[in-house]
Amino acid sequence: MSQPSPYFDNLPTRINKGDRTAGMAFGKHIHWGYWENPQSATGTLEDFAGAAEALSAKMVEIAQISDNQTILDVGCGFGGTISYLNDHFDYLKLTGINIDGEQIKRARELVKPKGNNSIDFINANACAIPLDSLEGDRLLAVECIFAFPSRLEFFQEAYRLLKPGGKLTICDFLPVPWFAGIWQYWENKLNPRIATTYGTAKSSNPVFSFISLSQYQELAQKTGFKLATVVDITKNTLPTYPIVNRIMREANPNSTIFNTTEGLAIISRFGWMGYLILDFVKE
Structure with missing residues (x-):
């Protein structure tokens, strides 16, 4: 039996064909959901969509975004976080970056500037952003850095594009220290299975490349950032997994690709893999 196409690689096609799920x-958003009270999750698609919006809102809160700022959202997907910012703030210069041209096309169709905001979407690699020094106030990467070609090169780009005192705010899956080594050992073995579910922007890159908090601290020091804020929202994201598993089963009932998400759910529930928001300041 041939392997099904990666679900997330084919999202624009699925949506354009009227796939309601x-x-x-x-x-709008291609990331996990955030529930302030996880027990309140209902398991519906509508509830999940609202929780995905809430994750963007949480990122914006921690990044301390306000009116009259220049914001860059790298790995912007369909522009969901840009849309949230456009709805809630004024006098923003918003730029979304994504390597997937089809996702950028949809973002341009969906998100139009309101009030005194300006919006631009650029099809580009997160580690080679075709912008001059942006003098940006804030740079966001919402649940996408694990798929970038290089965290080091991305942090260097962020440093180049942010003004002194500017903030880089990301959310990522972080293994606890003792599990980090185990994950890295198994990473190459697991990535082909992961790719069947989530796809990969570039076949030579690992699909899921996870690093620990201490490695992020070392990366920040190496690139001129200070890790200012760490917020563990693992428990707030756990209701995502049953929903995404159900979606995978419905999309490919004869496949076992949903096991990838279930595996991530298990190690997250056991506390071996965290979901954290990290806020860095350019020194």
């Missing part, structure tokens, strides 16, 4: 769950 894909459109409701991932038509």
Whole structure:
């Protein structure tokens, strides 16, 4: 039996063909959900869509975004976080970056500037952003840095594009220290399976490249950033997994690709893999 195409690689096609589930769950945001009270999660697509919006809102809160700022959202997907910023703030210069041209096309169709905001979407690699020194106030990367070609090169780009005192705010899956070595050992073995579910922007890159908090601290020091804030929201994201597993089963009922998400759910529930928001300041 041939392996099904990666679900997330084909999202634009699924949505354009009228796939209601894909459109409701991932038509605006392509990331996990955030529930302030995880027990309140209902398991519906509508609830998940609201939680995905809430994750963007949480990122914006921690990044301390306000009016009259220049914001760059790298790995912007369909522009969901740009849309949130456009709805809630004024006098923003917003730029979304994504390596997937189809996702950028949809973002341009969906998100139009409101009030005194300006919006631009650019099809580009996160580690080679075709912008001059942006003098940006804030740079966001919402649940995407693990798929970038190099965290080091991305942090260097962020440093180049931010003004002194500017902030880089990311959310990522972080293994606890003792599990980090185990994960890295198994990473190459697991990535082909992961790719069947989530796809990969570039075949030569690992699909999921996870590093520990101490490695992030070392990366920050190496690139001129200070890790200012760490917020563990693992428990707030756990209701995502049953929903995404159900979506995977419905999309490919004869496949076992949903096991990838279930595996991530298990190690997250056991506390071996965290979901954290990290806020860095350019020194």
